[in-house]
Amino acid sequence: MDSRPLLAVRDVVVRFGGIVALDGVSFDLPAGRILGLIGPNGAGKTTLFNCLSRLYTPASGDVQFEGASILGRPPHRIAEIGIGRTFQNLALFRGLTVLENVLVGGHTRTRSDFFSDALGLPGVRRQDQDLARWAGEVIDYLGLGEVARRPVTGLPFGTQKRVELARALVMRPKLLLLDEPAGGLNHEEVADLGRLIRQIRDDHGVTILLVEHHMGLVMSVSDVVVALDFGRKICEGVPTAVQQDPAVIAAYLGTAKT
Amino acid sequence: MVASERRLGGLTLPAWQRLLTIGVVIAALVLPLLVKNFTVFQLTLVMVYSIAILGLNLLTGINGQFSLGHSAFYAIGAYTTAILMDRFGVPYALTLPVAGLVCLVAGFLFGLPALRLEGLYLALATFALAVATPQLLKLSLFEHWTGGVQGIVIVKPDAPFGLPLSQDRWLYYFTLIVLILMFAAATRLVSSRTGRALKAIRDNPLAAKAMGIDTALYKSLAFGVSALYTGVAGSLGAIVVQFVAPDSFTFFLAVSFLVGLVVGGVGWIPGALIGGVFVMFVPNLAEQVSKGLAWAVYGVILILVIYLMPTGAAGFVRLVAGRVARLMSSNR
Ligand SMILES: Nc1ncnc2c1ncn2[C@@H]1O[C@H](COP(=O)(O)OP(=O)(O)OP(=O)(O)O)[C@@H](O)[C@H]1O
Ligand SMILES: [Mg+2]
Numbered sequence: 011m012d013s014r015p016l017l018a019v020r021d022v023v024v025r026f027g028g029i030v031a032l033d034g035v036s037f038d039l040p041a042g043r044i045l046g047l048i049g050p051n052g053a054g055k056t057t058l059f060n061c062l063s064r065l066y067t068p069a070s071g072d073v074q075f076e077g078a079s080i081l082g083r084p085p086h087r088i089a090e091i092g093i094g095r096t097f098q099n100l101a102l103f104r105g106l107t108v109l110e111n112v113l114v115g116g117h118t119r120t121r122s123d124f125f126s127d128a129l130g131l132p133g134v135r136r137q138d139q140d141l142a143r144w145a146g147e148v149i150d151y152l153g154l155g156e157v158a159r160r161p162v163t164g165l166p167f168g169t170q171k172r173v174e175l176a177r178a179l180v181m182r183p184k185l186l187l188l189d190e191p192a193g194g195l196n197h198e199e200v201a202d203l204g205r206l207i208r209q210i211r212d213d214h215g216v217t218i219l220l221v222e223h224h225m226g227l228v229m230s231v232s233d234v235v236v237a238l239d240f241g242r243k244i245c246e247g248v249p250t251a252v253q254q255d256p257a258v259i260a261a262y263l264g265t266a267k268t
Numbered sequence: 269m270v271a272s273e274r275r276l277g278g279l280t281l282p283a284w285q286r287l288l289t290i291g292v293v294i295a296a297l298v299l300p301l302l303v304k305n306f307t308v309f310q311l312t313l314v315m316v317y318s319i320a321i322l323g324l325n326l327l328t329g330i331n332g333q334f335s336l337g338h339s340a341f342y343a344i345g346a347y348t349t350a351i352l353m354d355r356f357g358v359p360y361a362l363t364l365p366v367a368g369l370v371c372l373v374a375g376f377l378f379g380l381p382a383l384r385l386e387g388l389y390l391a392l393a394t395f396a397l398a399v400a401t402p403q404l405l406k407l408s409l410f411e412h413w414t415g416g417v418q419g420i421v422i423v424k425p426d427a428p429f430g431l432p433l434s435q436d437r438w439l440y441y442f443t444l445i446v447l448i449l450m451f452a453a454a455t456r457l458v459s460s461r462t463g464r465a466l467k468a469i470r471d472n473p474l475a476a477k478a479m480g481i482d483t484a485l486y487k488s489l490a491f492g493v494s495a496l497y498t499g500v501a502g503s504l505g506a507i508v509v510q511f512v513a514p515d516s517f518t519f520f521l522a523v524s525f526l527v528g529l530v531v532g533g534v535g536w537i538p539g540a541l542i543g544g545v546f547v548m549f550v551p552n553l554a555e556q557v558s559k560g561l562a563w564a565v566y567g568v569i570l571i572l573v574i575y576l577m578p579t580g581a582a583g584f585v586r587l588v589a590g591r592v593a594r595l596m597s598s599n600r
Binding site (some may be wrong): 085097106255 | 454456457460461462463464465467468469471472474475476477478479480481482483489493498535
């Protein structure tokens with residue numbers, strides 16, 4: 011087995027003016043694992059995701075993917091190395107249908123330019139058909155077939171979240187970043203989501219970094235859990251250990267949240 | 269399974285669209301044979317404006333970038349053709365691709381710095397382009413090429429191959445061919461990978477980046493392609509009107525394109541045709557209602573149209589299609 015982790019976060023520091031959103035966070039994520047990232051509101055979880063997507067640049071520290079730093083890459087060249095994500099607050103393309111949204115996820119898996127697309131050259135058409143077929147499979151896999159041709163706006167929140175998931179999966183990522191996928195779901199749906207996340211890992215062979223407030227979900231699907239508080243890593247370990255960690259309990263009690 | 273497309277009277281939506289397109293093309297082929305030369309000339313201008321508005325639609329409707337400066341690209345296209353024909357004796361048909369290419373480059377170069385500007389700021393920058401263009405065209409420095417304030421007069425081309433068509437009718441058909449090609453290309457483009465990328469940038473630039481879309485490149489290329497369309501329209505316009513002069517390409521023209529875009533429906537490709545009809549005929553109509561208050565009448569008509577069709581003709585067509593679909597399914 012490859013001992014090198016798929017993702018290595020090294021002493022990452024991010025500041026916004028006076029706020030230190032991430033204060034020297036480090037952890038490794040081996041390929042094929044599910045890592046749950048928890049922490050009270052404002053702990054810096056989304057900020058870390060945004061570093062991995064290169065939307066934010068750390069003041070210091072490094073992020074390595076498959077052994078190479080990603081910090082030299084512009085944001086639009088993250089998808090191509092195999093990092094896909096969903097967003098905490100929906101970030102769908104609101105003018106497009108479900109299918110079109112999912113097709114955009116395949117952008118890096120296809121090649122074309124204005125010229126070949128305007129002329130509809132056979133090469134790009136075939137490629138588009140292949141992509142549409144793959145997108146159709148992913149849509150079915152996530153049970154979105156019924157709404158595939160509907161505009162994404164107006165669909166229930168949970169469905170829209172699943173569209174984001176489909177959009178990220180179509181890209182065939184090696185690493186999937188899920189930012190609060192259970193947001194807005196009811197009890198039953200959360201249980202389904204937990205099964206789905208594990209199934210995605212097994213079927214698609216992706217490594218998953220999961221940010222979630224729903225403790226039941228995180229603890230049931232994660233292989234490892236990392237807890238953040240005020241931008242610092244306060245605990246890392248298997249779910250049962252993290253759950254009982256005094257620092258974690260204190261962090262959650264301290265903010266008096268769920 | 270991905271749900272299949274809805275059917276209406278046994279045909280899918282794309283099938284209806286194809287049928288309608290064929291109908292419109294046949295009508296467009298027959299129409300000039302039934303009306304007098306001046307009307308043919310006006311209809312040709314409708315098509316010219318439609319192409320220009322289509323260019324703006326690709327930028328604003330599809331990619332979400334504003335422009336109040338498309339009169340500049342129209343002018344560059346028109347002057348490229350005029351100069352090539354007048355000073356170099358280039359056949360009119362050959363000037364079209366050159367004008368398109370010049371505008372593609374001009375639009376791309378303008379689009380690069382414009383990347384830093386969003387929304388209203390971009391509108392202001394393009395506004396500056398629109399107001400500067402007529403003055404630049406008047407500069408004595410360029411007078412040798414542009415003809416200064418006088419502009420350039422172009423000879424109207426005859427129908428080729430001894431076709432028994434008046435000059436106006438021939439230009440109509442020539443413009444129609446260009447229009448069909450450009451609308452076909454635009455339709456393909458917007459439903460392709462590139463088109464999806466452009467719309468993704470319009471709807472959510474950050475998510476678009478996360479999907480691997482090079483937003484900066486696509487945005488400047490969208491500017492270039494948009495300028496190409498409007499430039500080709502300018503080129504055709506110059507040939508049809510047989511004349512270019514700085515004051516034909518003022519800020520007012522840019523606003524007219526914007527009006528056409530909104531009336532036709534932002535982001536809806538066929539809407540550009542309806543926009544072209546509006547821009548061409550409504551000012552005339554307003555003048556017939558009242559010579560002294562023509563622009564006031566125009567304003568009232570515009571407000572009424574926007575009030576009745578808040579999302580342009582596009583929304584109106586969708587509404588009617590939806591009603592028809594419901595009627596037909598309830599009758600069965
Ligand atoms: N773009 C930004 N500008 C300024 N401050 C920011 C920005 N993004 C995040 N922050 C701040 O950084 C800190 C961490 O925020 P972050 O969104 O990463 O928290 P989180 O752990 O995702 O919280 P939640 O569970 O509420 O989503 C917060 O104090 C937040 O206000
Ligand atoms: Mg967050």
